[in-house]
Amino acid sequence: MVARVQEAAFDFSAEVNTFQAKVKSAGALVTFTGIVRDDSGSLDHMFIEHYPAMTEAALQKIETQAIAKFGLEDALVIHRYGMLTPGETIMMVATAARHRKDAFAGADYLMDYLKSRAPFWKKEISKDHTEWVQSKATDEAALAAWSREPEA
C-alpha cells in the first residue's frame, strides 16, 4: 500500500508498472487520473493546499478501508499539491484485485473518500478572479451511499 503526497509531477506509466509488478495474484488493475480542468477557458492555475501533518495518514486510512471493503490485493494513491496549470495531472489512484468489479469499485470508493475526507483544498486562479473550489452536496451523498451499502 502506497500513499504519497508530493509537489513534483510524477510519471504515471512508471508508477503503474511498478504497482503492477508488485501484485502477482491480481487479475485486474484499475487506474484513475485526476487532471486540472479549465471550465471557463480562462484558468491560469490551480493552487492545491494541504495539511502536511495529516494528509498521508488520512490517505492511508482511506486506502486501508478500501482494501478491506473490496478485498483488494493492493492500492496506490499519489496526490500533488502546490501550483498546477490546466492539463496537468493532480493525482492518481490504482487498485488491484483478483477480479475487475472489486478493482473498479475500490477505485470509485477511494475517489469518493479522497474528495471529501483527505485534507486538500483547491483554489482556481485566473487573471481577474480567484476562488476556492467548493465541496458539493453530492460529495457527501456519495459517502453516505457507500455506508448504506451492505457489506460484501
Add this chain to the structure above:
Amino acid sequence: MKLNILYFAWVRERVGHSQETVETDAATVADLVVELLQRDEGCAAAFADMSAICVAVDQELGELTTHLKDSYEVAFFPPMTGG
C-alpha cells in the same frame, strides 16, 4: 494548556495567518471557537458560519463537541476538496 492552532484555505485567509499557539482552558472545540470569535474581526469573519467549517483535533477529523483534554493541535478548514 498550550494549543497549536492551524488554519487552511479561506479560513486561513480570513483569520490572517496559518498558525498560532494559544493558551486556553477550552474544554471542547466549541469553547475554543467562542474564544477565537471574540478576539478580532478576522476570526469573527472566519467563524461566522460554523456549518461551513471542519475541524481536526490532533490530526483526526473532529466535531464542535470534541474534547480538547491533552490535545496539542487543532486545525480549522473548509470542507475538503481533494481528488
